[in-house]
Amino acid sequence: MKILVTGGAGFIGSHIVDLLRAQDIDVRILDTQGEKGAGDVRDPSAVARAADGVDAVCHQAARVGLGRDFSDVTDYVSNNDTGTAVLLEALWRRSFRGRLVLASSMVVYGDGESRCPQHGVVRPRPRSRHDLAASVFDTRCPFSDCGRLLTWTAVDEDSPLDPRNVYAATKLHQEELCRLWAREAGAEVVALRYHNVYGPRMQGDTPYAGVASIFLSALASGRAPEVFEDGHQTRDFIHVRDVARANLLALTTSGVPSGAYNIASGTPRTVRELADALAGTVGPRAPPPRVTGRWRLGDVRHIVASPRKAAAALGFGADVRFEDGIAELADTTVGAAVR
Numbered sequence: 001m002k003i004l005v006t007g008g009a010g011f012i013g014s015h016i017v018d019l020l021r022a023q024d025i026d027v028r029i030l031d032t033q034g035e036k037g038a039g040d041v042r043d044p045s046a047v048a049r050a051a052d053g054v055d056a057v058c059h060q061a062a063r064v065g066l067g068r069d070f071s072d073v074t075d076y077v078s079n080n081d082t083g084t085a086v087l088l089e090a091l092w093r094r095s096f097r098g099r100l101v102l103a104s105s106m107v108v109y110g111d112g113e114s115r116c117p118q119h120g121v122v123r124p125r126p127r128s129r130h131d132l133a134a135s136v137f138d139t140r141c142p143f144s145d146c147g148r149l150l151t152w153t154a155v156d157e158d159s160p161l162d163p164r165n166v167y168a169a170t171k172l173h174q175e176e177l178c179r180l181w182a183r184e185a186g187a188e189v190v191a192l193r194y195h196n197v198y199g200p201r202m203q204g205d206t207p208y209a210g211v212a213s214i215f216l217s218a219l220a221s222g223r224a225p226e227v228f229e230d231g232h233q234t235r236d237f238i239h240v241r242d243v244a245r246a247n248l249l250a251l252t253t254s255g256v257p258s259g260a261y262n263i264a265s266g267t268p269r270t271v272r273e274l275a276d277a278l279a280g281t282v283g284p285r286a287p288p289p290r291v292t293g294r295w296r297l298g299d300v301r302h303i304v305a306s307p308r309k310a311a312a313a314l315g316f317g318a319d320v321r322f323e324d325g326i327a328e329l330a331d332t333t334v335g336a337a338v339r
Helices: 011-022 046-049 070-093 129-133 164-183 211-220 239-254 272-283 308-314 322-333
Strands: 002-006 027-032 056-058 099-104 114-115 120-122 151-153 186-194 196-198 237-239 261-262
Touching: 002 011, 011 027, 011 239, 027 046, 027 239, 056 070, 056 239, 070 164, 099 164, 099 239, 151 272, 186 239, 196 239, 196 272, 196 322, 211 272, 211 322, 237 239, 237 322, 239 261, 239 308, 261 308, 272 322, 308 322
Parallel strands: 002 027, 002 056, 056 099, 099 186, 186 261, 196 237
Antiparallel strands: 114 120, 114 151
């Protein structure tokens, strides 16, 4: 079996490549950096060469993270939408009928679903600048005669999709392009909606990095991690090795139905809990996290998903304990420098 991994030199992609090779699977990498024969997923000739003769495709190449502001829109669309379109056209031209596994994201759900004390499960309205400026960070009931603050509830793959930033919009568009290609080509596509992935080889402290990486960069510099809002934003943090294993299962398990699958640990935590865990693991010399009250309009308040579908269809369940994964991450990223 030969598998093409786009973005195979990146954070998640490199762990997928390691796992595939450990299973004696022949891997071909398409990435702007890394191995011999590197190439850009937006380059039709490079993609055509990379796709030739493969049995399955694992599409990880993308620009990730919330970014700086809307000025990033062209880069996101170019890397994510155009890159995916070029890949799908190459697969179409060679009449590829194998399985395509797409790296999608929980961001496609927006603020997910929440529960109102009066109206039950509802789709929260987007948070207003007025509420955020007044430090009212929880979402409100969408009913005009209500407006009560909501509590989160877990979303499943059939929940309505509501991207709230440019990155989220491109991930949803990637899913749609892949779905349309699969229908036309008679092929299979499995979209893995990753939740907050952390672990070794994470991107550094940039506007595109994950929150765990940003916190660790601060700790490594002797600074307190700065927690936005009130720290009670809820996420599901999943280790990169678990995400790699989900990709292995999605690529190699027979009879997996096409569609989307939440890839999550099933144990939600707050952003403040993450910051406290990282600081505690680094050691007593680490400055404690500082809750700033700062906010970004494109951020979502809570996004927690049910992993039941992935368990049933892929046999996937997260193995890495949060405490173990955080300890490993702190050790490999910060090390003895702050201890």
